[in-house]
Amino acid sequence: MTDISYTPPQSGSRMAKIVLRWGLYLMLGVFILFYLMPLFVMITTSFKSLDEIRTGDLISLPREVTLEAWRTAWSEACTGIQCEGVRPYFWNSVLIAIPAVLISTLIGALNGYVVAQWRFRGANLFFALMLFGCFIPFQVVLLPMARMLGLMGMAGTIPGLIFVHVIYGLGFTTLFFRNYYVSIPSELTKAAKVDGAGFFRIFWSIFLPLSLPIIVVTVIWQFTQIWNDFLFGVSFSQAGTQPVTVALNNIVNSTTGVKAYNVDMAAAIIAALPTLFVYVVAGKYFVRGLTAGSVKG
């Protein structure tokens, strides 16, 4: 009798299983709607005319598709007293993000290489100090940074913003590369040293060729962070050097004239496109960066 009770109990009939399965898909579908709804509303609103927005509702498709709002958002919308759209600010963001990403990734790679492979007294302390720097609320450095940029003659300039992003990105880039290089056996470095290869030679011909995945992760992480930054952008820029996030916020909150929701939405999509594009193309690496940034080691 005992071996009868050992057989796994039947978990409901076939019917119950099918119902359960459909319930599962239903719930997944409801959440899909929840996450997609704002994007859907943004896109449809951006293609509507203001008249249609006032008379229609949030989720209806545009009766007449018009690109007017997109044109206005790109080259005419007012960010305060200037009315040039988001275009100049979009290019500001590009000019800030590209050098800042490249420089912080390169320095992070070298730092990570030293901390992981050339251990010396104090290397761990250095790493701990860097790591903690990732977590500080940036408000605590805003005031002295504003003064420092002024002293260096970089207040309100694009090089100033690049500088700020490089400095406060170093913690994460060092962390990414350190955690990647620490898994490479140190015998490799030792053998290369015996063969007479120097510090940079080993980095250049052994480590760099192995680093493609972590370079992609770091570049994506840094690009997303810097492109989406608002705090540094709004604190350390002036009219003309603002990044696109600051311009978007100014367009949405500019109090002059009629509230043009369609223009707001088009501008928001323009500001979001580069990071969305990166996410769609390289989502795997994006997720890896997110989890590496949170679950250390």
Next chain:
Amino acid sequence: MTKWFEEHLPKLVLAPSFIVVLIFVYGFIGWTAWVSFTRSRLLPRYELDGFIQYDRLFDSPRWDTAFSNLFVFGFLFIVIAMILGLILAILLDQNIRTEGAIRTIYLYPMALSMIVTGTAWKWILNPGLGLEATVRGWGFEDFTFDWLVNPDMAIYTVVIAAIWQSSGFVMALFLAGLRSVDQEIIKAAQVDGIPTWRVYTAIIIPAMAPIFLSAFIVLSHLAIKSFDLVIALTGGGPGYATDLPATYMYTMAFSRGDIGQAASSAMIMMAVVFTIVVPYLYSELRTKDD
């Protein structure tokens, strides 16, 4: 000479970063801390004068709102994002054929700027033409959803938008955690006829404790740093009903010209981060050294 150089090269490579971090992170924290104990207003002054700024801070009703908002917002945001993230992860863990696509949809808000998220939700939640007007248009004439302009409720709109943005990320963390639980134990439990929900509550979820901790750290960090979202969604309003410490600090520093208040509020934010992150980092680094 070259030998010395070769030997110390690794240290020389680290030196610039080390100096930069010492000055721009630790030196700057020190500067802010120092200034928070002075009577600085529009310009920094360096004569120490005790806790006067902190007294002013905690006497200020606006700071009071900002600080308690941090706990209301932080608590709801963290708890709901964790629960939602866990539910999504478990739902997706049931051999869903289109899992990859669904995961992509749940996670994409994380790629957006908080300013974009705030702009979108500001439009959806505006009572005049947004969700409220839409539902009324469907025939529910009495439907009201005016949280965005209601000082008592506006902070909850920040919670909604923040959850929309970050819960997919929690899902990704938990999903990775679910997959890392030893499959042999799960199979053994299923052979023993233990119902699926018991497998989750008794085996899988307890095994994921470290992931809960990571998610908590990341979310609380996001909550304390929340600045852009409030600026874009409510601008801190109505009045200052949705102020958070981050927006309070910014207002004091750049619109009110009150450096003393800005510095002391920044130090309080720092202290909150400290109490959460330092024990975590300490334990992480200690286990690393073995």
